Amino acid sequence: MREVLHTRPQAVPEEPTLEMIRQPIATPFAQFMERWDQAFQCDVHLVGAVGAHLHRAFGKRFRPTLLLLAARGFGTVREEAVLGAVVVELIHTATLIHDDSVDKSLVRRGLPTVNHVWNNDVAILMGDYLYSKAFSILVKQKMYEAMDLLADATHLMSQGELRQIEQKNRLDLTEAEYMRVIDEKTACLIAAGCHYGARSSGASSDVAEAMGRFGRSLGLAFQITDDIFDYLGTEQEMGKAGGSDLEGGKITLPLLTALRNASAADRGRMEEVIRNREFRNGQWPDVVRFVTENGGVAQSEERSAALAEHAESELRHIPDKAAREALHDAVRYAVTRRR
Numbered sequence: 200m201r202e203v204l205h206t207r208p209q210a211v212p213e214e215p216t217l218e219m220i221r222q223p224i225a226t227p228f229a230q231f232m233e234r235w236d237q238a239f240q241c242d243v244h245l246v247g248a249v250g251a252h253l254h255r256a257f258g259k260r261f262r263p264t265l266l267l268l269a270a271r272g273f274g275t276v277r278e279e280a281v282l283g284a285v286v287v288e289l290i291h292t293a294t295l296i297h298d299d300s301v302d303k304s305l306v307r308r309g310l311p312t313v314n315h316v317w318n319n320d321v322a323i324l325m326g327d328y329l330y331s332k333a334f335s336i337l338v339k340q341k342m343y344e345a346m347d348l349l350a351d352a353t354h355l356m357s358q359g360e361l362r363q364i365e366q367k368n369r370l371d372l373t374e375a376e377y378m379r380v381i382d383e384k385t386a387c388l389i390a391a392g393c394h395y396g397a398r399s400s401g402a403s404s405d406v407a408e409a410m411g412r413f414g415r416s417l418g419l420a421f422q423i424t425d426d427i428f429d430y431l432g433t434e435q436e437m438g439k440a441g442g443s444d445l446e447g448g449k450i451t452l453p454l455l456t457a458l459r460n461a462s463a464a465d466r467g468r469m470e471e472v473i474r475n476r477e478f479r480n481g482q483w484p485d486v487v488r489f490v491t492e493n494g495g496v497a498q499s500e501e502r503s504a505a506l507a508e509h510a511e512s513e514l515r516h517i518p519d520k521a522a523r524e525a526l527h528d529a530v531r532y533a534v535t536r537r538r
Contacts, residue, residue: 214535215528217264223521224267227276231263231284238285238332249313249325253292262287262392265417265529269396269410272522280399283345286333287392290353293329294384296322298360302447345395352391359383367448370458370470377452378419381426386418393417402516409513413526416510421533423503426451430490442483445473452502454486457495465489500534507534 221228239250263284270280298304299312300322306312314322330353337346363380366372393414397407429444430453444451458466469489472478478486490496507530517523 215532217259217261217532220268220525220528220532221264223519223525224264224271224276227267227271227281227284228260228264230281231260231267231288234281234285235288238289238329238336245317245321246325246328249317249321252310252313252316255310260288261421261529261533262291262389265389265414265526266392266396268522268525268529269393269414270400272400272410272517272519272526273397273402273406274400274519277399279340279342279345280396282336282340282342283392283395283399286336286342286345286349287388289329289333289336290349290356291388293326293333294356294360294388296326296329300326301360301364304443344398348391348395349388352387355383355387359387363449366450368474369450370473372450372455374452374455377450377455381419381422382415385422386415389418389421390414406516409516413510413513416506416513417530417533420503420506420510420530423452423499423506424534424536427453427496427499427503429453430487430496442478442486445478445486452499453490453495455495456498457490457493460493460495460498461489465493503534507531 236250236254239247241247266284266287267276267280270276295307296313299307300314300319303314304312305315312322313325333349334346336342337349359380359382362383366376366380390411391414394407394411397410398404402410426444429441429451445454458469461469469486472482472486510530511527514523514526517526
């Protein structure tokens with residue numbers, strides 16, 4: 200009688216959390232949070248009030264985490280890396296506040312937006328305050344390399360915002376045009392942060408550029424994953440209603456891909472639904488079905504996974520094992536997170 204071999208089922212790898220990812224930088228991350236709070240110390244009461252709201256509303260701190268891990272990967276995390284992380288988060292937060300104001304969003308991550316709690320005037324001026332605070336830190340600390348990288352990134356982000364407005368509701372948008380917008384709006388700041396983090400710990404220019412490429416590919420994968428959520432995520436997971444991107448005129452990769460793959464008849468019907476805003480009147484499930492059945496979600500996930508793989512290939516340059524493994528986990532987090 201043949202012996203039956205009993206094998207244990209393989210354990211499914213635990214999905215990384217930001218707390219797990221930050222373990223190698225626990226001390227510098229705590230220093231970052233202290234400096235972040237200090238950035239809102241001002242004798243204008245409104246600055247502190249908005250700062251307290253932002254502390255609850257924007258809790259990921261993914262960009263500063265990446266910068267600090269990039270610094271840890273090449274040596275000691277110095278003061279300039281901690282300040283660089285603060286500056287990157289200030290720029291990112293300013294962009295979110297301005298985005299919400301332009302889009303007239305009421306909710307972000309399940310919490311009211313600054314423009315909703317206060318008004319658009321406060322939101323715009325608070326975004327300006329954060330931008331000016333970021334560059335004030337860079338100037339006062341004479342962080343000239345960071346200033347160069349982050350000034351370029353901020354310029355590109357503004358350009359991306361304007362480009363997205365220009366492309367609003369364009370159903371003939373090409374994939375290349377979409378990728379350029381998310382590169383400018385999202386990926387360029389992550390790239391600049393990773394580049395600077397490596398340089399702050401003494402990495403060579405070539406290696407720092409590789410870390411910049413890591414950040415850019417990761418940023419693109421991160422944003423595509425965000426755009427998939429609009430078609431698959433629940434309101435509880437996303438902190439906003441499904442279809443918010445389409446409501447705001449943002450034509451993203453899942454929809455672009457589905458429109459390209461669909462038959463002429465199906466594409467024509469869906470374009471009509473979108474142009475007539477019928478998805479707001481009970482037809483949103485039809486849009487989700489169209490995008491899913493025509494490969495919009497699956498092919499976007501494939502694109503995100505390919506970019507994540509490319510990002511991981513750049514991590515071979517990092518000598519510190521703990522930081523390298525944490526950045527691998529950060530890539531997995533970017534494409535497997537729930538929100």
